[in-house]
Amino acid sequence: MGRSPCCSSDDANLKKGPWTPEEDEKLLDYINTHGHGNWKTLPKHADLNRCGKSCRLRWANYLRTDIKRGRFSEEEERLIINLHSTLGNKWSRIATYLPGRTDNEIKNFWNTHIRKKLLNMGLDPNTHKPRTDLNHLLNLTQLICAAQLGSLVNPWESSALKVQADAAQLLQNLIQTLNTNQLSTITAGLMGSQKSYPYEGLINGTSSLYADEPAPVPKKFHLMSQTSSDQHQGQGVIENSWASFEGYESSDISDFLISELVPESPETATTSMNQMGDDKTNTNHGSTVSPDSSIFQAWEKLMDDETDNSFWKDILDLASSPSSPIL
DNA sequence: AACTATTGCAACCGCGCTCAG
DNA sequence: TCTGAGCGCGGTTGCAATAGT
Known part of the structure; x- marks a missing residue:
């Protein structure tokens, strides 16, 4: 089983660090000619003073001709998020x-991007579920305070409105974590007549992770097979390569790609992929909401039912005060 | 303009897996 | 079955570019 010494310790004279154009050319020439x-x-054969590992990495991550450069598209981003979940x-x-794209x-x-974005949305990047740590809850109180302050200065100023929306989103995440049917509807009212669920647009493919970006326009997303051996339509991504999606429209893919972003329960998280082939229209994310829900009444009920935890009451009192901008 | 902090990305490191001998 | 070489992967680091003060 032993680990290969490779070139890390005993080849101290081997070059490390950034590759020069000359080295790139040598490596590329050799691989193009000999593989x-x-x-x-x-x-040694390519006349490079590098270890083989370094050469492999350089080729795999940079010199390969099929590497796509540039920004990740929104479609790619959502695909990554879902695959990561x-x-x-x-x-x-x-x-x-x-x-x-390389690994x-x-x-x-x-x-550098997605992880921060999920954190800002109040989601744990590892579990893709709402965060529950105290630091996160502190963010909530800060957001509510900021919303109040911003609203006092100028109730219609866009940044104040955004802070309100962020606070509402954090509350929604928190409540999802508490995960009772009753509570799942609580913060719907925070969004007023807007989306009943912060991720609804993501899930149905009509909006972006970014509040200030336009909704993605569905486009053809026929994924063609890389190999001829794995062409099976409508099967889960775990068992099959990306070729599995051939024949699906973008909207189909968006539906199931994002459907696991915030699984409402472990059960749904593990089954939704399997259902994809049978039920491509299922975008249920467990957010049946009543626009008439009295969010803070429900909160108050939660407080009564749970404990006399003053921290929670403070949050509730702050958010439900007559001057609260999120009411 | 100078300095500092932050960000983004290329490259490295070390572990574990596979497979041939 | 055991051993070691080779490879690939995931985590981490280093540094250049950029933003902020």
């Missing part, structure tokens, strides 16, 4: 569903 073959012996940090597996690129994109 990469054995990575360990490649550097199913596969976890299996970047290489996720990369197989995104032609032209390293996806990993970096996750860590």
Whole structure:
């Protein structure tokens, strides 16, 4: 089983760090002519003072001709989020569903963009479920205070409204975590006549993760097979490659791609993928809401039922006060 | 303009898996 | 069955670019 010494310790004279254009050219020329073959012996044959591992990485992440450069599209982003909710940090597996993207690129994109975005939305990037830690709850009180302040200054100012929406979203996440049917409807009213659920647009593919971005326009999303051996339509992403989606329209894919972003329960999280082939129209995310719900009445009931936890009461009192901008 | 902080990405490191001998 | 070489993956680091003060 022993681990390969590779080139990390005993080859101190091997070059490390950024690759020069000359090195790139040597590596590319060699691979184009001979193929990469054995990575360990490649550097010697290609006249490169690098370890084979470094050569493989450079080729895989940068020099390959099929690598797609540039920003990730929204479709790709949603695909990554959904695949991550199913596969976890299996970047290489996720990369197989995104032609032209490397595992390293996806990993970096996750860590620098998506992860933060989910955190800002109050979602745990690891579990894709609403966060419950206290720091997160502090954010809630801060948001509510900010909303109050902003509303006092200018009730129609856009940033104040956004803060209100953020606070509403945090409340929604919190309540989802508490996860009772009664409570799942509580914050619907926070959004007024707007979306009944913060992620509704994402789930049905009509809006973006970003509040200030337009909804994505569905477009053809026929994913063609990379290999001829794995062409099966309508099967889950776990068992099959991205070729599995051939024949589905973008809207179909968006439906099931995002449907697991915030699974309402572990059960639904594990079954929704399997249902995809049978029930492509199912976008249920467990957010049956009543626009007439009295959100703070429900909150008060929660407080009565649960404990006399003053922290929660403080939040409730603050949010439900007559001057609260989110009422 | 200078300095500092933050961000984004390429590259490295080390572990574990696979497979041939 | 055991061993070790080779490979691939995920986590981490280093640094250049950019933003903020």
